[in-house]
Amino acid sequence: MLDWLKKWYANKFSDPQVVTLFLLLLIVFLSIYWLxxxxxxxxxxxxxxxxxxxxxxxxxxxxxxxxxxxxxxxxxxxxxxxxxxxxxxxxxxxxxxxxxxxxxxxxxxxxxxxxxxxxxxxxxxxxxxxxxxxxxxxxxxxxxxxxxxxxxxxxxxxxxxxxxxxxxxxxxxxxxxxxxxxxxxxxxxxLPSERKLISQVWHEMNLQIMNYIRGKMLELLIVGAASYAVFAFFGLNYPLLLGVLVGVSVLIPYVGAAVVTLPVAIVALFQWGLTPEFGYLMLAYGIVQALDGNILVPLLFSEAVDLNPVFIIIAVLFFGGLFGFWGIFFAIPLASLVKATIKAWSTRVHIVEDMSSIK
Known part of the structure; x- marks a missing residue:
């Protein structure tokens, strides 16, 4: 077992650029965590x-x-x-x-x-x-x-x-x-002069982060405004407050939409009870959420999000636990960073191994 670990470490971390990339990521993560x-x-x-x-x-x-x-x-x-x-x-x-x-x-x-x-x-x-x-x-x-x-x-x-x-x-x-x-x-x-691997990861993540932040702000404004319009149309109490909550909830992928549905349903239930008005409002609110998840999100984040929902939820829990709000907000870019790093690392290691075998 020990020999296998030594061999794996030698194969994966023999390239100085790989070591530099991981040390840089470790320094950044620890700095944000402690400071x-x-x-x-x-x-x-x-x-x-x-x-x-x-x-x-x-x-x-x-x-x-x-x-x-x-x-x-x-x-x-x-x-x-x-x-x-x-x-x-x-x-x-x-x-x-x-x-x-x-x-x-x-x-x-x-x-x-x-x-x-x-x-x-x-x-x-x-x-x-x-x-x-x-x-x-x-x-x-x-x-x-x-x-x-x-x-x-x-x-x-x-x-x-x-x-x-x-x-x-x-x-x-x-x-x-x-x-x-x-x-x-x-x-x-x-940074060291030999930073091809770092540059590869950085160029990929720079575009994704820019698209993600711009898309999140647009999504927040659109979903918040649409929710407010629905609540005001039906005459729900506190429409702007609930619309702002729904808009802010998009900052937390998947989890935010589920959590913010509870106060909307509670306010509507206390206002109307189990009446047709309650059902119509929740139906309209569900349509807003469905349009957000199935049309708006793919349209805004087609280039920034290429992750399975399970990985996104795990990233929200993990990075949110580490960095609080900013870990939740940047959960998808951070998960994409991990994916891009592993992809670049694997590609680099295979190249180095192929060159070694040729020699």
Whole structure:
């Protein structure tokens, strides 16, 4: 067994470029894992820089300089984002406050419905089971309230950090776009001169990450707007709040759509009960989700996603556990990176083995 491991290691890691690639990936992963809190604004800036690179390149092709293109794109993006947030945040805040106001009534309705279950289904549910369930729910609600209180006490520090990010992130995005060539050249100087394998993986992943981030932002806007339109058309309570939740849920592949369906169904159930209106709304919402999964996602991510859904879910769980939100957001690119690395590694090893056999 030991001899087999030595032989496998010698065959797979005899090429210095393979070793360099794995050491570079290991350093990057460990840096993000240990310094994710410090690097958070940098990661945000990188994501936005990838998002805005495409319009900057388009303006350059029209004859504008890199600096003018960057200024125009960043200024337009920041202005539009501020206008949208100034419109959405107050409405979402108002609807969220209404939801918290109506929550005790919704909880009372739930308890009344649960207390009727033993009489309706005596062979399946007992009064003791319902009492235990309601006691458990009350305990979880108390714990949630305490967590929200502690969160509100720390909100001043979080607000200061948010204000710092609102200044730092646009500046970093601007200089990342404007000085892209200089920053790339400086990074390449840190790498060894023989980096064909690293370049192969990087060129493949660079295009995939750019397409993925741009596609995710478009998907978020389209699905969120379509969901809001459906909720508003049917007269569902808190339509913008739920539409924003549905839009944000696309950042978590597969899992997000399943999780966000629960609050939509609960709000509709408490508003209408088991009526035709409830069924029509859930049918329309299901159509939005089906169109997203079967038409919009293949259209936006045809070049960025070539992975089995099982691997994507595993990547969400694994990288989300390691890196939190950013691991979830970049789960598909990271899984694609692993796939591209294994593919490049296997190809490189076979080439080296063939050259050795020829000699």
């Amino acid at each position: 994710s809190g410090i690097l958070a604004p940098v990661l945000v800036a990188i994501a936005f820089a990838y998002l805005l690179e495409w319009p900057v390149v388009k303006l350059q092709r029209l004859g504008l300089s890199r600096a003018i293109s960057t200024i125009s794109v960043v200024a337009t993006f920041v202005g539009v984002a501020c206008l949208i947030l100034m419109w959405i945040i107050p409405l979402v805040w108002y609807q969220g406050r209404n939801l918290l106001r109506d929550f005790p009534q919704m909880l009372a309705q739930s308890k009344a419905y649960l207390l009727e279950l033993p009489a309706s289904f005596p062979d399946m549910v007992s009064t003791e089971q319902i009492n235990v369930l309601m006691h458990s729910v009350d305990e979880h609600l108390m714990a949630f309230g305490q967590n929200m209180l502690s969160l509100s006490l720390a909100s001043i520090v979080d607000l200061v950090a948010l204000l710092i990010y609102l200044v730092l992130v646009p500046l970093m995005v601007f200089f990342m776009l404007k000085d892209k060539a200089t920053l790339t050249a400086s990074f390449l100087q840190l």
